[in-house]
Amino acid sequence: METTSLAQRRPRVPGFVVDAGLAVATALAVAVAIRASPEPSGPPEVLAYLVGSAIAALALVRRRWPLAVLLVSATTLQLYYLLDFPGIFPAVPLAVALFTAWAAGHRGWSLAVTAWFVAAPVAFRTLVAKEAPLPVLSDAVRDAALFVAVLLLGEAVRARAALDVERQRSERLLLNILPAAIAARLKQSPGVIADEFPDVTVLFADIVNFTPLSQGIAPEAVVQLLDELFSGFDQLAQRHGLEKIKTIGDAYMVVGGLPDPRPDHAQAVAELALAMREEVARHTGPGGRPLQVRIGIDTGPVVAGVIGRSKFSYDLWGDTVNTASRMESQGLAGCIQVTERTYQRLRNRYDFERRGPIPVRGKTAMVTYLLLGRNPDPTGDR
Secondary structure, eight states: OOOOOSSOOOOOOOHHHHHHHHHHHHHHHHHHHHHHOSSOOOSOHHHHTHHHHHHHHHHTTTTTOHHHHHHHHHHHHHHHHHTTOOOOOTHHHHHHHHHHHHHTTOHHHHHHHHHHHHHHHHHIIIIISOOOHHHHHHHHHHHHHHHHHHHHHHHHHHHHHHHHHHHHHHHHHHHHHSOHHHHHHHHHOOSOOEEEEEEEEEEEEEETTHHHHHTTSOHHHHHHHHHHHHHHHHHHHHHTTOEEEEEETTEEEEEESOSSOOTTHHHHHHHHHHHHHHHHHTOBOGGGOBOOEEEEEEEEEEEEEEEOSSSOEEEEESHHHHHHHHHHHTSOTTOEEEEHHHHHHHTTTEEEEEEEEEOOTTSOOEEEEEEEEEOSSOOOOO
16 A cells, blocks of 8 residues: 655655756856946957856756866856956855755855855955955955855755755654555644544454474564564555554554445455465465464444554454454464355455364354455356
8 A cells, every 4th residue: 555745745846947047047147247337348258158147057066066067167257257257246156056065964065165265355455465454355255245145045945854864764763553544644634533433344354373483582582483474464455455553562453444445355365365375375484383373354334543642553353353353363374264154255255264163262262264366267246
């Protein structure tokens, strides 16, 4: 079952459109700055305007190489100044590259570029050109103010990106313990969530004799084996569109038909059970001993809801849950035991063996069936 982000989906402008717009804006801003410059133009103005086009072109690849784009842009701008073109505020052509590099985490390089274009003109004008310090410092403060504005913009983008990453991480963690629909409801209204489902299919699976098998081996090996098995179960449950509820030790619980009802939940759970049995057969326990799974299934009504405040848990309650658990605990190694209710749903699509009335704890004797496999010539559900 695919899970989607819980955040409200907003229409987003494609990245290449944004980059193209920033490139055009950069070229226009540099052109305006050159045209509005009070300094006389030396070489032909057409050549001077190439700085805007060059830095604008670099903006098109800023996402992939933010630091390289910043350094090449700074070098291009420095060459522009060495050719004695009309003066422009350095933060204008460098704005896009500077805030992108800062947002990408290259803050040291961003500060170095900023310091160079603020301090170098001051040093040149006071030490080489012998200009009066006050006008020089006034221009430096103006340049620095523009750079600070650009860096603050970069910090805002970086903080927003970090917040989005953390939000996505939190959502992934939430979706690991709650179904997507339930998690969305919990975020919108954090009150009690409880629903009654009149028709679902519950499955319990347990690794046969896992506790004695795991004795005498390292704890890491025990956890690794269970992780491999249950990760495989998780993938199978997702593939069949079923909802994993929880694991308890070496037991695994899954349900079909909630939180989104579906008419074929019994069939989907049967397919999962057969696949789980095959998955377990592919693994071996400590010492190379074969593993077996015991599976129990029942179909009927349940109540589902979220319990807890600091550690959420989505769980099921009702006779169907208890009966499915009994089908597993009082089943046979390597077998899939189902109740009469589940059998009636599946008997025309799958092969069964009648086990007969068996004593069930907390209940009278029940007629149960062992699911053997798919019926190669199904006649359809009755």
